[in-house]
Amino acid sequence: MSADFRLIILDTAVFLQGASFSRKDIDVAVPEEVITEVKSRVPKLRLEQLIAQGSLQIRGATKTGIEEAKQFAEETGDLQNLSSADIGVIALACEQKKLGIEPIVYTGDYSIQNVLKSQGVKFKSIANDGIKQTIKWVFKCEACESKFKKQPEGNTCPDCGTVGMIKRIPSK
Numbered sequence: 117m118s119a120d121f122r123l124i125i126l127d128t129a130v131f132l133q134g135a136s137f138s139r140k141d142i143d144v145a146v147p148e149e150v151i152t153e154v155k156s157r158v159p160k161l162r163l164e165q166l167i168a169q170g171s172l173q174i175r176g177a178t179k180t181g182i183e184e185a186k187q188f189a190e191e192t193g194d195l196q197n198l199s200s201a202d203i204g205v206i207a208l209a210c211e212q213k214k215l216g217i218e219p220i221v222y223t224g225d226y227s228i229q230n231v232l233k234s235q236g237v238k239f240k241s242i243a244n245d246g247i248k249q250t251i252k253w254v255f256k257c258e259a260c261e262s263k264f265k266k267q268p269e270g271n272t273c274p275d276c277g278t279v280g281m282i283k284r285i286p287s288k
């Protein structure tokens with residue numbers, strides 16, 4: 117990667133896919149939401165190890181940054197396909213760019229790529245057929261924990277009726 121970039125931001129798919137990183141010249145960061153979203157044991161251990169080694173920083177976006185990122189995603193029509201971790205990645209990248217720090221996002225998610233593109237943020241696609249086959253997403257109601265294959269209409273949980281608590285998570 118060219119030295120123009122001063123920060124690499126990783127999305128959840130990078131960890132689920134098992135990509136490994138060792139960069140000494142550039143900071144590597146993930147938003148807090150990605151840590152929360154990675155639930156499988158092995159990727160989680162790898163994530164924790166990288167943090168313990170100091171190879172990976174946890175950086176969050178501001179509330180305003182998150183709201184802006186949602187707006188950007190709404191404009192490109194990708195909001196429905198993005199988890200809160202995905203939004204966190206977009207928000208962090210856009211905010212860093214605003215601060216004059218040129219980030220590059222390593223991502224396996226087409227919707228993330230789409231939104232980043234609309235904001236002129238650089239990304240490196242780690243997407244391949246393998247990812248498309250291995251990552252399956254489900255929608256989970258954070259209020260009652262019910263899971264759904266499709267996003268419930270109006271973001272309302274059909275089981276408990278809670279609105280706005282549906283989150284997209286990897287099914288495994």
Ligand SMILES: [Zn+2]
Binds near residue numbers: 260275276
């Ligand atoms: Zn529910």
